[in-house]
Amino acid sequence: MGLPSRGAAAAGLGPESAVVRPGPPVVVPNPIPTLPPEGAAPGSSRVPGMVLKAFFPTCCASADSGLLLGRWVPEQSSAVVLAVAHFPFVPIQVRMLLARVQQAGRVGLAVLGTWCHHRQEPEESLGHFLEGLGAIFSHEPWLQLCRGRDGWSWSCKATRRQTPPSAATVGEDQIMLILYDQRKVLLSRLHPPAVLPDRQAGDAPASAGGLAAVFDTVARSEALFRSDRFDGGPVRLSHWQSEGVEASILVELAKWASGPVCLLLASLLSLISAASACRKANVLVSVLLDVTLGLLLLSWLHRQDRIGQLADALIPVADHVAEELQHLLQWLMGAPAGLKMNRALDQVLGRFFLYHIHLWISYIHLMSPFIERILWHVGLLACLGLTVALSVLSDTLALLTFHIYCFYVYGARLYRLKTHGLSALWRLFRGKKWNVLRQRVDSCSYDLDQLFVGTLLFTVLLFLLPTTALYYLVFTLLRLLVVTVQGLIHLLVDLINSLPLYSLGLRLCRPYRLAAGVKFRVLEREPGRPLRLLMQINPLPYSRVVNTYRLPSCGCHPQHSWGSLCRRLFFGELIYPWRQRGDKQD
Known part of the structure; x- marks a missing residue:
């Protein structure tokens, strides 16, 4: 039946009830x-x-x-x-x-x-x-x-x-x-502001x-x-949808695998794909990957009695480290690198640190019967995730190197005491003093006895400073070595927790899902025919994907720049480079 005429509409067969068919x-x-041309008449x-x-x-x-x-x-x-x-x-x-x-x-x-x-x-x-x-x-x-x-x-x-x-x-x-792929436009997310690349030949702006x-x-x-x-x-x-509904990229990757474990992962990934926001999916994928890696680590530790092997190798390693520290202290108590040290202070510091090493070795041998059991229970924490195991590893390293931390604190406190004393006595020679109430340096007049005592103390501290500075330098380097290893572990934990794996996988396999803009390619531009363009999606760069979808990290972060770190080391201030956000320095 063709289009109804006006007569049919008047008879009651209006357009609202008529079935429209080709006529x-x-x-x-x-x-x-x-x-029309520019000079056309207004009444045209x-x-x-x-x-x-x-x-x-x-x-x-x-x-x-x-x-x-x-x-x-x-x-x-x-x-x-x-x-x-x-x-x-x-x-x-x-x-x-x-x-x-x-x-x-x-x-x-x-x-x-x-x-x-x-x-x-x-x-x-x-x-x-x-x-x-x-x-x-x-x-x-x-x-x-x-x-x-x-x-x-x-x-x-x-x-x-x-x-x-x-x-x-x-x-x-x-x-x-303008022709566009409706499936890609529907599934993609346009990130404002749209960053468009440089136009090429045949492309049009958007x-x-x-x-x-x-x-x-x-x-x-x-x-x-x-x-x-x-x-x-x-x-x-x-x-x-005439071309079919697109499945989740995670589900499609899981379909390539086989076995009951992969079927379980496919069901879990289907739940992840149901998340409406990429950030939620990134959190779920990060947790899933963390737990999976932790289970693999746990399986590796309990296979072939590797925990027992680690426990048996821990005591010899601790003894070797303590022996190397003893050799280092004996070298410092002599004439290190041909330097002339204060003999009395050198012997006192060397024996003090050697006694601490002796106490540490005794403590390790006292704990040796329980080390394997402790490692076994600590290894079970890997089922909570690889990041938990790495955090426990960082804490274990801190416990095993506690004597090095003590040496660093002793050396830093002694060095800082002498630098503060020298700076205060240097102000005395210049007729200055530090005003504690107003937190500033004020002028002050000293009598002869005060200047004499200050000169003696300044001379003593100045000649004792090289010996103290050498011990402080050596133990600071050892402390920085331990902190560097802990920092690498913390960076790995932060990378696992904050890396947007789901978004990166989406960008790799389905780049149009994360759009940074579009570009137009000319399909037809001929006189007498309409201009036809094809709209294509520009994917978001990988760097911007990481910056946009990076998860907030709850771990530790460096609190100092390189310049601030060097300044604190020079003045003997204690450094804790991997503190929690918001914590204050001592």
Whole structure:
């Protein structure tokens, strides 16, 4: 049945209840309207046109003839086509469908025009019929898109029926047809601000505001894509799901594996893929990877009695370290590198540190029967994750090198005491003193006895400083070596906890899911035919993926710059480079 006439509508068969089917054969015009010349008279019968941008999904390029459903963006002069409604259909059902989608997705959808594919329909069968649909679904402007039988020739026309009274004909607008992959645009996330690469030959620039409107329109129209399954709904549509729904990348990777463990991982990964935000998925993937690596480490430790081997090797290693420290102290108590040290102070410091090493060796041998059991229970913590095992390893290293930490603290305190004393006595020679209440240096007059005592103390401290500084330097280097190893462990823990693995995997396997912008490639630019462009998504760079989706870390972080660290070491201040955020230094 063709389009109902005015008489049929008057008899009760209106457009709201009529089933619309293709009508009698009429030739469809295929010109591209041009703008009137600049010197055209104001009372001309031709209404001046404008350039409109029509975003058309590539998945609908082979769809049957029907209606163009989408959204009109007036501020961008753009029409975003979302689906094609095929013949036959009831107009009131189309309006009900658009109203339901608008209520669910809060995006205003309308019938933008008609779509004609001459491969399914004869070219001379849709003329007045397609033009008459504009009276049922009134929209300004009314689009008419046609694709030729060869698949390469396209016809685009936009007409406006609401014209000034002086105009005798309907105005036509020029159309810039932009093809886009609806599936990629729907699944991608446009990261503002859109960073577009340098344009190449054949590419066209893009507007950030227009891109945001296009991406937002497609993303909020999921209710339209779920409204039917192409055969069961009252209105048969063509959109991106004609090519199938894309599964999660994690699920697809799991399908490549086999076995019960992989099936369990696939079920867990399907739960991860259901997360709406990439940050939640990154947290779940990070925890899953952490626990998996911890279980592998636990399996390796309990295989072939490796914990017993580690316990047996720990005592000889501790004895070797203590023996090397004893050799180092004996070298310092002599003439290290030919330096002339203060003999008395050198012997006192050397024997003091040797006694501490003796106490440490006795403590290690006292704990040797329980080391294997302790390591066994500590190894069980690996089931909580690799980061837990690494944190326990860092604490164990701190306990095993506790004597080195004590040597460093003793040397730093003694060195700092002498540097503070020398600085205070140096102010005495210059007639200055430190005002504790006002926290500043003030002028002060000293008598002769005070200057004499100050000179003696300054001389003693100055000649004792090289011996103290040498012990402080040696033990500081040992302390920095231990801190460096602990810092590497903390960096590894922080990397595991904060690295956005899910987003990086998404960027590697599905780069269009994280979009930094788009670029346009010219498909056809010939006189007499509409300009056709292909919109392609530029993926987000890996560095920006890491910076954008990096998880917040709760670990320890360096509190000092290199300059501040060197200054604190020079003045003998204690350093704790890997403290918790917000902690204060002593």
